Amino acid sequence: xxxxxxxxxxxxxxxxxxxxxxxxxxxxxxxxxxxxxxxxxxxxxxxxxxxxxxxxxxxxxxxxxxxxxxxxxxxxxxxxxxxxxxxxxxxxxxxxxxxxxxxxxxxxxxxxxxxxxxxxxxxxxxxxxxxxxxxxxxxxxxxxxxxxxxxxxxxxxxxxxxxxxxxxxxxxxxxxxxxxxxxxxxxxxxxxxxxxxxxxxxxxxxxxxxxxxxxxxxxxxxxxxxxxxxxxxxxxxxxxxxxxxxxxxxxxxxxxxxxxxxxxxxxxxxx
Amino acid sequence: xxxxxxxxxxxxxxxxxxxxxxxxxxxxxxxxxxxxxxxxxxxxxxxxxxxxxxxxxxxxxxxxxxxxxxxxxxxxxxxxxxxxxxxxxxxxxxxxxxxxxxxxxxxxxxxxxxxxxxxxxxxxxxxxxxxxxxxxxxxxxxxxxxxxxxxxxxxxxxxxxxxxxxxxxxxxxxxxxxxxxxxxxxxxxxxxxxxxxxxxxxxxxxxxxxxxxxxxxxxxxxxxxxxxxxxxxxxxxxxxxxxxxxxxxxxxxxxxxxxxxxxxxxxxxxxxxxxxxxxxxxxxxxxxxxxxxxxxxxxxxxxxxxxxxxxxxxxxxxxxxxxxxxxxxxxxxxxxxxxxxxxxxxxxxxxxxxxxxxxxxxxxxxxxxxxxxxxxxxxxxxxxxxxxxxxxxxxxxxxxxxxxxxxxxxxxxxxxxxxxxxxxxxxxxxxxxxxxxxxxxxxxxxxxxxxxxxxxxxxxxxxxxxxxxxxxxxxxxxxxxxxxxxxxxxxxxxxxxxxxxxxxxxxxxxxxxxxxxxxxxxxxxxxxxxxxxxxxxxx
Ligand code: SF4
Ligand code: SF4
Numbered sequence: 001x002x003x004x005x006x007x008x009x010x011x012x013x014x015x016x017x018x019x020x021x022x023x024x025x026x027x028x029x030x031x032x033x034x035x036x037x038x039x040x041x042x043x044x045x046x047x048x049x050x051x052x053x054x055x056x057x058x059x060x061x062x063x064x065x066x067x068x069x070x071x072x073x074x075x076x077x078x079x080x081x082x083x084x085x086x087x088x089x090x091x092x093x094x095x096x097x098x099x100x101x102x103x104x105x106x107x108x109x110x111x112x113x114x115x116x117x118x119x120x121x122x123x124x125x126x127x128x129x130x131x132x133x134x135x136x137x138x139x140x141x142x143x144x145x146x147x148x149x150x151x152x153x154x155x156x157x158x159x160x161x162x163x164x165x166x167x168x169x170x171x172x173x174x175x176x177x178x179x180x181x182x183x184x185x186x187x188x189x190x191x192x193x194x195x196x197x198x199x200x201x202x203x204x205x206x207x208x209x210x211x212x213x214x215x216x217x218x219x220x221x222x223x224x225x226x227x228x229x230x231x232x233x234x235x236x237x238x239x240x241x242x243x244x245x246x247x248x249x250x251x252x253x254x255x256x257x258x259x260x261x262x263x264x265x266x267x268x269x270x271x
Numbered sequence: 272x273x274x275x276x277x278x279x280x281x282x283x284x285x286x287x288x289x290x291x292x293x294x295x296x297x298x299x300x301x302x303x304x305x306x307x308x309x310x311x312x313x314x315x316x317x318x319x320x321x322x323x324x325x326x327x328x329x330x331x332x333x334x335x336x337x338x339x340x341x342x343x344x345x346x347x348x349x350x351x352x353x354x355x356x357x358x359x360x361x362x363x364x365x366x367x368x369x370x371x372x373x374x375x376x377x378x379x380x381x382x383x384x385x386x387x388x389x390x391x392x393x394x395x396x397x398x399x400x401x402x403x404x405x406x407x408x409x410x411x412x413x414x415x416x417x418x419x420x421x422x423x424x425x426x427x428x429x430x431x432x433x434x435x436x437x438x439x440x441x442x443x444x445x446x447x448x449x450x451x452x453x454x455x456x457x458x459x460x461x462x463x464x465x466x467x468x469x470x471x472x473x474x475x476x477x478x479x480x481x482x483x484x485x486x487x488x489x490x491x492x493x494x495x496x497x498x499x500x501x502x503x504x505x506x507x508x509x510x511x512x513x514x515x516x517x518x519x520x521x522x523x524x525x526x527x528x529x530x531x532x533x534x535x536x537x538x539x540x541x542x543x544x545x546x547x548x549x550x551x552x553x554x555x556x557x558x559x560x561x562x563x564x565x566x567x568x569x570x571x572x573x574x575x576x577x578x579x580x581x582x583x584x585x586x587x588x589x590x591x592x593x594x595x596x597x598x599x600x601x602x603x604x605x606x607x608x609x610x611x612x613x614x615x616x617x618x619x620x621x622x623x624x625x626x627x628x629x630x631x632x633x634x635x636x637x638x639x640x641x642x643x644x645x646x647x648x649x650x651x652x653x654x655x656x657x658x659x660x661x662x663x664x665x666x667x668x669x670x671x672x673x674x675x676x677x678x679x680x681x682x683x684x685x686x687x688x689x690x691x692x693x694x695x696x697x698x699x700x701x702x703x704x705x706x707x708x709x710x711x712x713x714x715x716x717x718x719x720x721x722x723x724x725x726x727x728x729x730x731x732x733x734x735x736x737x738x739x740x741x742x743x744x745x746x747x748x749x750x751x752x753x754x755x756x757x758x759x760x761x762x763x764x765x766x767x768x769x770x771x772x773x774x775x776x777x778x779x780x781x782x783x784x785x786x787x788x789x790x791x792x793x794x795x796x797x798x799x800x801x802x803x804x805x806x807x808x809x810x
Binding site: 052070071150151152153154155156157158159160161162163164165167168169170171180182183184194195197198199200201202203207228229230231232233234235236253254256 | 405406407408412414419420421422423424425427449450452453454455456457477478479480481482483485486497498501502503504505507548564567568570571574579584585587600602603606804805806809
């Protein structure tokens with residue numbers, strides 16, 4: 001019966017909107033005119049190439065500054081929350097911007113209203129989402145907090161910079177219940193960087209042995225995973241797994257803070 | 272213009288009563304070979320006294336294949352003129368040792384230790400040198416000799432390292448490291464203390480030794496650029512720039528003007544984020560975490576800017592031989608400028624707060640003082656030396672790349688020199704803190720002085736085959752100071768010898784003097800105020 005009703009409604013028949021109950025709108029798109037400017041998204045065609053002219057144009061054309069083009073990034077972003085759905089941009093660049101008549105645009109977080117092309121988030125989850133998930137896991141296994149000890153086994157200090165960035169107010173790893181401790185004896189988890197230089201072999205072993213069980217070891221960076229650019233030579237051991245057992249390997253040279261956080265989360269799955 | 276300086280130096284050299292062969296290469300390098308090598312010490316002494324030269328590094332090289340001898344190049348440099356002097360000595364079977372220069376340049380000891388470790392050649396008469404880089408390695412292993420293979424598997428052989436014993440009533444020893452409490456690199460410090468006061472400290476480094484100089488000999492030169500970026504992760508631009516410039520010098524490759532500008536931009540951005548980091552670290556070490564956090568945020572902003580520009584938060588992959596890989600448009604330049612304006616507005620506010628906080632200033636003032644004479648003797652460079660009034664700014668003294676187009680009348684370093692003369696600055700942590708602040712402002716000024724990028728290419732290919740066994744010196748000023756890369760080309764565009772002298776290597780020994788008579792609890796902040804790289808030292 002509802003289907004019959006729907007069929008009768010012509011797409012351009014605006015007056016008929018009055019007859020539709022709230023329930024039905026949610027069920028079907030058909031009743032919404034095709035030319036309704038609903039869900040707007042950045043959905044490039046295969047042959048679409050972004051250049052600065054297109055970017056600038058789109059930016060200028062948008063009356064509410066919902067679209068912004070970043071030259072440095074060569075990327076374009078669309079803030080759906082600012083959009084007044086005037087349709088200018090789609091007209092100008094149908095290859096990139098698609099406006100459909102869907103309306104399921106509501107998001108729980110404001111940040112989710114922002115779309116970027118090319119996508120700059122490395123994986124589906126945001127930093128906060130990973131962190132929150134991690135916090136739950138820590139609560140389950142380690143009871144509220146995870147103590148991390150960082151050990152430099154001969155890195156170039158690039159990985160150290162990224163690990164210490166985790167503690168800065170922007171990434172602020174403590175909000176998820178993790179903190180760096182001063183001794184391996186207080187640690188649940190060791191973050192090890194560097195190709196494990198021969199000179200650090202002994203110290204790394206001792207540090208591992210003095211960490212209480214249960215313990216986790218994460219190899220951070222290309223060096224710790226495989227020796228990285230230094231490889232295995234007379235002075236390096238070619239990856240820390242030749243010295244201590246490793247639970248998770250985080251590639252990258254250096255891995256960005258988000259990637260390290262993600263790696264810590266994977267490690268917790270192991271317990 | 273440089274020709275005049277070189278001629279001036281040559282005529283001065285001619286006036287000396289020494290017989291030598293000489294030749295000039297790469298514009299600013301004078302190479303000298305004494306006829307009578309026993310005169311070396313005397314000769315260097317005169318260079319030091321008469322020409323005001325200082326020892327920059329000692330380059331040992333296994334040239335048995337080409338010259339049937341080891342060669343040793345003493346590299347001397349001037350802090351006022353753009354000139355480098357190489358005094359070459361050949362060491363063959365007849366004398367398997369070389370004279371120690373430590374009476375003339377005390378800083379030579381660390382180079383002698385390095386040579387002893389890596390080549391197994393000792394200084395005349397002295398057999399008590401402590402090992403520097405190789406800890407528990409087999410005896411009689413000399414990695415940088417040509418007959419040693421980089422991939423040789425070595426057994427772990429415990430060797431005892433003797434720290435100088437300090438004895439007396441009430442003296443205790445505190446060993447620290449190699450794994451430290453914070454997120455920092457590995458190194459061992461041995462304190463001897465009376466009560467809380469440090470009466471002696473000995474450092475033992477080398478824990479991060481990765482064989483960089485050796486493995487470079489087996490890599491193609493384009494890949495060595497990546498290796499040079501990883502000498503010390505936070506100095507990636509400076510080190511890769513010095514390496515690329517050395518190769519460009521050898522091949523006489525002129526890189527495009529735009530590439531020079533972009534190199535300068537990245538080099539200064541690198542300086543900025545690192546100085547923010549160090550300032551924050553200093554504040555953190557004295558427990559002023561409010562200021563530390565605020566500055567950490569600024570550092571993060573600059574690192575994010577780095578990433579937007581280059582794809583790497585640490586600016587890896589910016590340089591290549593013949594130019595740069597990353598193009599910057601004029602619009603991005605405007606973005607950089609406005610972003611820096613914002614960041615620095617913030618910075619000045621934070622700084623005001625810090626400077627008006629007497630507990631901060633009290634902790635920094637009179638802590639970790641170094642004397643000018645000590646700094647001079649130990650050959651300290653860069654920001655660690657400027658706090659005593661020694662100005663060794665490679666950007667100004669040996670202008671390279673786009674820095675040659677910049678007018679260096681009033682740099683923060685000359686300003687600091689003046690402050691030291693007025694005794695407003697005394698080589699303590701506070702003066703190092705303030706010189707970093709000055710450097711930061713100056714870096715911003717340098718970036719803003721580029722208002723328009725040139726048009727055209729950003730890199731040119733290295734087409735020519737490099738002449739085997741030609742050599743060149745590349746240099747750059749990292750945020751730590753003078754960085755020198757000396758390269759000798761081998762056959763088929765390979766690298767025959769890659770000698771790296773980072774500012775950290777030149778500077779590390781000063782810390783043993785800076786901590787004297789300070790309390791142990793002040794060691795972290797003194798160490799941080801110098802901001803040495805362990806990896807850059809150990810290679
Ligand atoms: S990016 Fe490609 S070329 Fe570079 S290291 Fe990775 S796999 Fe190799
Ligand atoms: S993985 Fe890369 S950044 Fe990390 S220590 Fe190794 S070389 Fe440095």
